[in-house]
Amino acid sequence: MPHPETWLQVRPEGLWCEPGGFFVDPVEPVQRAVITHAHADHARPGHGAVLASAETLAIMEVRMGEGRAGRARQAPNWGEVLTLGDVKLWLQPAGHVLGSAQVAIEHRGSRVVVSGDYKRVADPTCLPFEPIPCDVFVTEATFGLPVFRHPDPAAEIRTLLDSVALFPTRTHVVGCYALGKCQRLIRLIREAGWDGPLYLHGALLPVCRAYEAMGVPLGDLRPATASAKAELAGAIVLAPPSAIADRWARRLADPVVCLASGWMRVRQRAKAKGIELPLVISDHADWDELCATMTDVDAPEIWVTHGREEALIHAAAAQGRIGRPLRLIGYGDEEEGEGAPLVPEPVTGP
Amino acid sequence: MIAFAALLERLALTPGRLAKIALLRRFFETEPDPDRGIGLAALTGELAFSAAKPGLIRALAESRTDPVLFAWSYDYVGDLAETVALMWPERRVNLPPPLLADVVAALAATPKADLPDLVATWLDASPVPVRLAILKLITGALRVGASVRLAKIALAELSGGSVAADDIEEVWHGLSPPYEALFAWLEGRGPRPDPADAPVFRPPMLAHPLEAADLASLDFGRFVAEWKWDGIRVQLVSTPGGRRLYSRGAEDISAAFPEIVERMSFDAVLDGELLVLRDGVVAPFAELQQRLNRKSPTARMMAEYPVQVRLYDILFERGEDLRVLPFSERRARLERFHDRETPSGLDLSELIDSPDLATLSLLRDGARAASIEGLMLKRRDSPYVPGRPKGLWWKWKRDPLSVDAVLMYAQRGHGRRSSYYSDYTFGLWRETEAGGEELVPVGKAYSGFTDAELVVLDRWIRNHTTKRFGPVREVEHDPQVGIVLEIAFDAAQRSTRHKSGVAMRFPRVGRLRLDKKPQDADRLETLLRGIV
CATH class of the missing domain: 3.30.470.30 (DNA ligase/mRNA capping enzyme)
Known part of the structure; x- marks a missing residue:
């Protein structure tokens, strides 16, 4: 039984499965790509054949433009086993964003699961993560330190709505990433009983429309740019993190600057970014989830792709597993939208 | 203690004065006695604990966490109390978080040797913000992002207009925690507390x-x-x-x-x-x-x-x-x-x-x-x-002194100004050892300009940035290209702590000199000559 490190390797383009003839989440254009989810650092344009969940492919089209999400596209059902070259492959939900998948790969009796980005807590906008027992678990470690423990997101939303009630003449502008975080926040706000309008920066609208088309209702959404300042007093506005404290935000009424991110757990990070109301809501596994997932999939080997790998490898060792860093380059800090290209906001109104 | 911890967290991150007052007022309105009074004492610095040293917290952390992970986490977070508050292992205990008044009372009554166990019990029963507030409180490092005056203004609002902040000032230094008589007075349930002979502060008359x-x-x-x-x-x-x-x-x-x-x-x-x-x-x-x-x-x-x-x-x-x-x-x-x-x-x-x-x-x-x-x-x-x-x-x-200086660095402001480059470092010319000319920073100005001038400066800074150091932008400042600011100031003094050798008292922007080029700005010697 060949060890997975003989058939799954890191190349400059990304993680390469030689017997299957494909890359997983390649950072450069390749012939055949398997894509875990549609965030810009995992899903790049310009590939030949792309295999991903139907939702991921749909969102890639929305973000990249028609026809740029791969010349040939294949969207298997969840759990549908395909044969690619000398490997068997299937997708299972990863619970990160709508359409996000883990990639299970079997070759000559051994099984590797590439988690992509994932989380374990319930998310009303996507299917939950399903642990798959495996020999090698390839995991992210964005929040791979025990200081990162995400609180109950419903409680964070209550904090936001409580602040809206306390400051009824101010706009609460919430920084959130355009894909996933934005729609999850909207659902959470709806579940907390807020069914009035929510105002959106133009860069957030296209993905919201795509979510709605795929069966995630988001309620009354309005473009913030087209709204008068008076209308935005007491309103909740969602915008990309790069916009909340910059010139764009000047149209808002005495804004309370909020940011929804797992990084907001650390007060100094909130302070340094000038965030008045941090909301600790993340689409990545926190430390406890990362550790619990290693146990759930019970893999003797843990490969860590990106984030704080040294601490997670240390924790893997404490569980009696072998951990090693994969040192994949190019996966960024998607949480805060830094370095990721933003869709420029369409110019509407004054 | 949940409300107190939440208040501390928001005060620390809220830049606006009115917003801080609103947060404080709500705390005083909704928390019961004696917790709100103990909270008031903590906010105004009347509770000075140093019951625990950082060593105690470190020892607690080491008893409950993996030392390697603790070291990495501390290195990342940079603050001991916050690191421990964040990574303290969650245990399912059937206890509510402690009340602020109980924490304060217990700290006064507990012998030092019993402190670690007591603190651990509290931490087990508390969510992250409460853990942080407890750790900051017992180490005497409770830094509150609000002045005592703001707390008094918020208290005055409780009375619905019948008591002014200055009225509170006149009795304040005769009161002691948990201030139940004060709250009774403010809420119309009791008489004005009589400071008797106490050496209370009298609000000053200003010009x-x-x-x-x-x-x-x-x-x-x-x-x-x-x-x-x-x-x-x-x-x-x-x-x-x-x-x-x-x-x-x-x-x-x-x-x-x-x-x-x-x-x-x-x-x-x-x-x-x-x-x-x-x-x-x-x-x-x-x-x-x-x-x-x-x-x-x-x-x-x-x-x-x-x-x-x-x-x-x-x-x-x-x-x-x-x-x-x-x-x-x-x-x-x-x-x-x-x-x-x-x-x-x-x-x-x-x-x-x-x-x-x-x-x-x-x-x-x-x-x-x-x-x-x-x-x-x-x-x-x-x-x-x-x-x-x-x-x-x-x-x-007296009329301020003034110099024409060149804008060298800019930083964004806070609160309402957080989207504007409104903090300016300016410099004057001096001769270099090699005989050339250089600008040396002499001061910082945050005020004095009009809103219209701020818009002009902000736009210019964004379009003429040459380097970034974190939040600071360096802007173009050579003899031909740059912004000249007329800087008004009250006095200049020699200073060994400044690179330029001079410190200005209350420098502010007098006006923009868009008619001048940086080469026309003043020299450092001019400023030094003016020192009496």
Whole structure:
């Protein structure tokens, strides 16, 4: 039984499965790509054949433009086993964003699961993560330190709505990433009983429309740019993190600057970014989830792709597993939208 | 303790004054006694714990966490209490988080040896923000992002307008935690707490700045004038109940100036200016600053920077409230008091009687000593009214000095200005050792410009950034391309702590000199020559 490190390797383009003839989440254009989810650092344009969940492919089209999400596209059902070259492959939900998948790969009796980005807590906008027992678990470690423990997101939303009630003449502008975080926040706000309008920066609208088309209702959404300042007093506005404290935000009424991110757990990070109301809501596994997932999939080997790998490898060792860093380059800090290209906001109104 | 912890967290991140008041008010409105009173004491610095040392917290953390992970986490977070609060292992315990009042009471009653177990029990029962508040509280590192004054304004709002913040000020220093009598008074359930003989602070009377427009309508015959000294305004309170030296903002600064308090062997409340004085000559403010930076001074500091108080006014004498009297009568009482008591280290502010505009203008423009800010004009019949009543007292600052400087670096402001580059570092020209010309930074300005000028500066800075250092942008500043700012300032002093060798007092932007090129800006020597 060949060890997975003989058939799954890191190349400059990304993680390469030689017997299957494909890359997983390649950072450069390749012939055949398997894509875990549609965030810009995992899903790049310009590939030949792309295999991903139907939702991921749909969102890639929305973000990249028609026809740029791969010349040939294949969207298997969840759990549908395909044969690619000398490997068997299937997708299972990863619970990160709508359409996000883990990639299970079997070759000559051994099984590797590439988690992509994932989380374990319930998310009303996507299917939950399903642990798959495996020999090698390839995991992210964005929040791979025990200081990162995400609180109950419903409680964070209550904090936001409580602040809206306390400051009824101010706009609460919430920084959130355009894909996933934005729609999850909207659902959470709806579940907390807020069914009035929510105002959106133009860069957030296209993905919201795509979510709605795929069966995630988001309620009354309005473009913030087209709204008068008076209308935005007491309103909740969602915008990309790069916009909340910059010139764009000047149209808002005495804004309370909020940011929804797992990084907001650390007060100094909130302070340094000038965030008045941090909301600790993340689409990545926190430390406890990362550790619990290693146990759930019970893999003797843990490969860590990106984030704080040294601490997670240390924790893997404490569980009696072998951990090693994969040192994949190019996966960024998607949480805060830094370095990721933003869709420029369409110019509407004054 | 949940509400208190949440309040601390928001105050720390909220830049706006009104928003802070709203947060404080809601806390006082919704928390029950005695927790809100204990919270108030913690916010105003009345609870000074140092029950636990950081070593105790570290030992606790090591007993519950993996040392390698702890070290990495501490390295990442950078703050011991926060690291422990965040990574403390969650245990399912059937206990609610402790109440603030219970924590405070237990800390006072618990022997040191039992402290670790007690703290661990609290941490087990608490969510992250409460854990952090507990750890900060017991190590005495509770930094609150709100002033004591803001807390009093929020308290006044509780009364629905019947009690003003200044009314609270007058009883404040006679109260003690958990302030139940204060809350009862504010909520209309009890009488005004009687401070009796306690050495309470009296809100000071402040002056309006005199503008050119006011000058014409002023009847100088009704006024007396005094020098406006550049020290800090203080209130000396000495009653049978005790002695206190207060800053203008009601902060008790007695411990920082023990030599003043020692000499207050009288029964009166006095208003004056704290100054560093040597052989009758007032030293520049920077010297007083050396003393202000210290909670309690060393003998050497006291000898090196000898302080005195120059008396402006008398508010109470032997329990008698003199504030209703006109200024001229209070002044007479002050002079009699001074003749009788001859207190050492307290002298009388010189009066310039029946001034006319010409004499005053001459005096004001002639005053170039760094220790004089300008003139005060006080109407003879003015009672001592807390706050800033219009028309009674005027401050007539001398015209500021100014230099034309070149904008070198810019940083975004806070709060409302967080999207604007509104903090400016500016420089002046000097010769380099190699014989060339260079700009050397001489100061920072955050104010003085109009909103329209801010928009111009912000746009220019964004379009002319040459380098970024975190939040700071370096902008173009060569002889031909750059922004010239006319910088107004009150005084310049030599300083060894600044690269330029000079420190400016209260620099602000006078106006934009878009008509000038950086090569036309002033030289460092010009500024140095102006130092008296």
